[in-house]
């Protein structure tokens with residue numbers, strides 16, 4: 177396969193993305209990063225992100 181891009185499953189939106197960064201051991205895509213930086217901690221979406229990450233970590237501990 178030519179021009180194959182490495183993609184990683186985003187821990188927030190669960191889409192496979194090539195661009196993003198790691199927050200601890202969780203991959204977060206550019207889109208979600210953008211959402212996060214534009215979200216203040218008092219907004220509901222922020223706690224959604226945190227919950228998602230915690231959930232993920234729980235799963236990896238159990239498995």
Ligand SMILES: [Zn+2]
Nearest residue numbers: 186189205208
């Ligand atoms: Zn994402």
